[in-house]
Amino acid sequence: MLPLLVSQVSKTFHPSKRPxxxxxxxxxxxxxxxxxxxxLGPNGAGKSTLIGMLSGMLLPDTGKIEIFGLDIVSDTLEAKKLIGVVPQEVTYEMAFTVREVLHYFSGMHGVPSHERNARIEAVLTDLDLLDKIDERAKHLSGGMKRRLMIAKALIHKPKFLILDEPTAGVDVALRQKIWQLVRRLNQEGMTILFTTHYLEEAEQLxxxxxxxxxxxxxxxxxLKDMQTEFAQNSIHFELFDINVPHLAEVKSIGVEFEYPLTDLGPDMHALTSHYTGNIKSIKSGAASLETIFLELTR
Ligand SMILES: Nc1ncnc2c1ncn2[C@@H]1O[C@H](COP(=O)(O)OP(=O)(O)OP(=O)(O)O)[C@@H](O)[C@H]1O
Ligand SMILES: [Mg+2]
Known part of the structure; x- marks a missing residue:
């Protein structure tokens, strides 16, 4: 049974007095x-709208969404037991403590009462938030609130985890920690769907x-097939100072640059001697996800 099957789903919003x-x-x-x-997709592409429908918060206008074969519209409660959703917007229960919030959600998702305390401690340990267990949610920092949202989504050990920009506004160390956790959960058998604008992270995961x-x-x-397909005969490089005069053949791609490759030795020599001391990184072969993204959404 597939964790997710979205078939021909559409959604139109009708805001009052606006188009x-x-x-x-x-x-x-x-x-x-x-x-x-x-x-993945640019701002406003429709990612969060889709995720809102997967979590049963929004109804599709047409089409069907099945989670492990369960229709999210007609079997909402059963389907929701199988998924954990971390929405893009931080939602937290202002006046309650971290422990109270997680007790509430574990009850809501049917975690047996004798297991709840151990489950809450395990999830908070995974997210490095155990020392805040008796802190009120409203007094957490932004990154801690984000971790509490992930804890809420994981409390019932879902089979399928959906994260909408879990690392937006999160510091580098915490970002790495979140992705390590995602990897570990995946190795333990959890299917993961996530959105991010950090394409390098997406590329690695x-x-x-x-x-x-x-x-x-x-x-x-x-992803690997796509990278091979988009691979061009070119050298990709990044510069420390982008204001230096460019070689005529160089094309800019986001923060990177591309140099058409015809003969590795002479071409590499032309590049390194022209940008001497100014090259931050050089890559060749498979196209980066950033290149593919820009190519397809241009
Ligand atoms: N409740 C709503 N009422 C009216 N328009 C909405 C509503 N929710 C989303 N939209 C519009 O739907 C479009 C898709 O928005 P959505 O939030 O799904 O984009 P996104 O891909 O998640 O973007 P981002 O990367 O910025 O989070 C946007 O034009 C947005 O303004
Ligand atoms: Mg969004």
Missing amino acids: VVEALKTVSIKIEQGKIHGL CDEITLINHGQVVREGN
Whole structure:
């Protein structure tokens, strides 16, 4: 049974006195068991709208969403037991302590009462938040609130974890910790779907990606296959100072640059001698996810 099958789903918003927004136009996505799947796309592409529907917070206008074969609209409660969702917006129960919030959610998700304390401690230990167990949620820092949101999503040991920009506004060390946890959960059998604008992180983590733009899937599939397909005969490099005069053939791609490769030795010599002392990194071969992203969403 697939963790997620989205078939021909669409969603249009009708805000009062403002133009309608076609947030998703017939989107279909399939996620296989045990994968880490990146849902990527520019701001406003429709990612959070889709995630809102996967978590049962929004209803699709058309189409069908199945979580392990359960229809999210007609079998909402059963389907929700199998997923943990970390929404993009920080939501936390202002007046309650971390312990109280997690007790509430473990009860809501059917964690047996004799298991709750141990479960809460285990999740908070994983997220390095155990020392804040009796702190009120409203007194947590931004990064701690984000960790509490992840703790809420994990409290019932879901089989499928969905994270909407879990590392936005989070410091480098915590970002690495979150991704380590995601990797470990995946190795233990959890299927993961996440969104991020940090494409290097996605590149390191994802088996597969779905790229959406203007409410439509523009590309989906195995990341490595895509990188091979987009690989060009070129050298990718990054500079310390981007204001130096560029070689005529050099093209800029996001923060990186690209130099067409015809003959490795002379081309590399031309590049390194021209940018001498100014090259931060050099890559060749497979295209970076940033290159693919820009190419497909341009
Ligand atoms: N409740 C709503 N009412 C009206 N329009 C909405 C609503 N929710 C989302 N939209 C619109 O739907 C479109 C898709 O928004 P969505 O939040 O899904 O984008 P996103 O891909 O998650 O972007 P980001 O990367 O910035 O988080 C946007 O144009 C947004 O303004
Ligand atoms: Mg979003």
